[in-house]
Amino acid sequence: MYEYLDGAVVNVNPAYIVVDVNGVGFLVNVANPYSFELDAKQKVFVHQAVSENDQTLYGFKKAEDKELFLNLLKVKGIGPKSALAILANDDHTGLINAINNNDVSYLKKFPKIGPKAAQQIILDLKGKVAVENEVGTLFDLSTTSNQALDEALEALIALGYSEKEVKKLTKKLSEQTDRTTDQYISSGLKLLMKG
Known part of the structure; x- marks a missing residue:
């Protein structure tokens, strides 16, 4: 699975763009092809959809x-x-x-x-997507000054826990200092399993 393509947009059509990455042209379906700059090197975030008879790339600016x-x-x-x-x-x-x-x-x-x-x-x-905050996440968690804790909270949501459940942990986890993201995730999972 691809995360992004980093190359020059060499062709812009009404439904797609073509991104040249080291001499290989990738056809990428995008929502608004004309928002991409022609002949400019840029990063295009992609999702690959595979079906029985097709493989399609969908692209995004962010x-x-x-x-x-x-x-x-x-x-x-x-x-x-x-x-x-x-x-x-x-x-x-x-x-x-x-x-x-x-x-x-x-x-x-x-x-x-x-x-x-x-x-x-x-x-x-509903409740699973929120307005992008200053950290660039789509989850509506009020960020702390602790990057490792913020990353751990986002990881817990990515694991499938609700935003409401994860918000309840923030205070308890923030009391634990000098922890790595991994340690915060472990502590958060233990707290979630108790509750």
Whole structure:
């Protein structure tokens, strides 16, 4: 699986870009191809979707956009093309707020998203995505001054624990000083298993 491509965008089309990485051209489907600079070396975050008869790359300017795309793919009935169409709008804050505030009418504005699909997006993602904070994460954790602790909290959420469960641990874990990220994760898991 690819994380990103670092190369020059050599071709821009209405539905995709071509990224040249050391002489190999990768066709990457993107939400807004014209937001990428032609002939400029840049990092394109990618997700590879593999099906029975196809392998497709989907690209994003920021890692946070890729994370939001992957969250949308978890929604029942939302495929890569629908998720990409939703992300074509640069107002991701509006999208996330609509999800967290049950705003079905906002979500219905996206192509091929009807009332049922909008409700499913809310049902599957409410409370799981939040507005990007200063650390660049999509989770709405108030960050501490302890980078190892912040990384541990994000890792616990990535393991599948809810943001609410992880927020409850912050105070107890922050009392433990001089710990590595790994040690904070171990302590957090022990606390989660007790509760």
